Amino acid sequence: MKEKIIFATGNEGKMREIRMILEDLGMEILSMKEVDIQADIEENGSTFEENAVIKAKAVMELTGTIVLADDSGLEIDYLNKEPGIYSARYMGEDTSYRIKNQNLIDRLDGVPEEKRTARFVCVIAAALPDGRVLVTRGAIEGIIGYEERGEGGFGYDPIFFLPEYGCSTAELSMEKKNELSHRGKALRAMKEELKKALGFKRGI
Secondary structure (H helix, E strand, C coil), rough: CCCCCEEECCHHHHHHHHHHHHHHHHHEEECCCCCCCCCCCCCCCCHHHHHEEEEEHHHHHCCCEEEEEEEEEEEHHCCCEEEEHHCCCCCCCCCCCCHHHHHHHHCCCCHHHCCCCEEEEEEEEEEEECCEEEEEEEEEEECCCCCCCCCCCCCCCHHHCCCCEEEHHHHHHHHHHHCCCCCHHHHHHHHHHHHHHHHHHHHC
């Protein structure tokens, strides 16, 4: 039987990206939904790192298995790095991203391109049953576009524009997005950390 890693999310879009990147670890990657865990975890940290660690440790304590958790968000320089750690909760958790995206575009109305700089940040924490915690971070730089573009991706992807590719992250192929994205970078770094931490036991 394959050993398991639980990823503390129920987001299917995220799980697709995660499985593609971690598949060669040779472990079963399951979401919280798939193992039927419903934990109401209060993410009260003041940084992406703190929130990812809070989530990973809380679920590891419930399951006794390796748990990965991420905290990610969009930082817009002109808006003092908003929405930042509040990206998922910005304007309320149940507000659609179409409304959130339009609100951010409206707040940048008239702001020239060179001041529309932004980045997606992703921090991944792994909580191991032996008490060790591993943390990695990835980021991708871009600008906030003037309208939503693209049907791929999710969340703020349609307004996050990559000038060097001439498209939003919602217009990238899944493979290209995984290669460039903040989550892809953080996951690949975490994969290497896990190999180092677990390799001696599993011959990964």
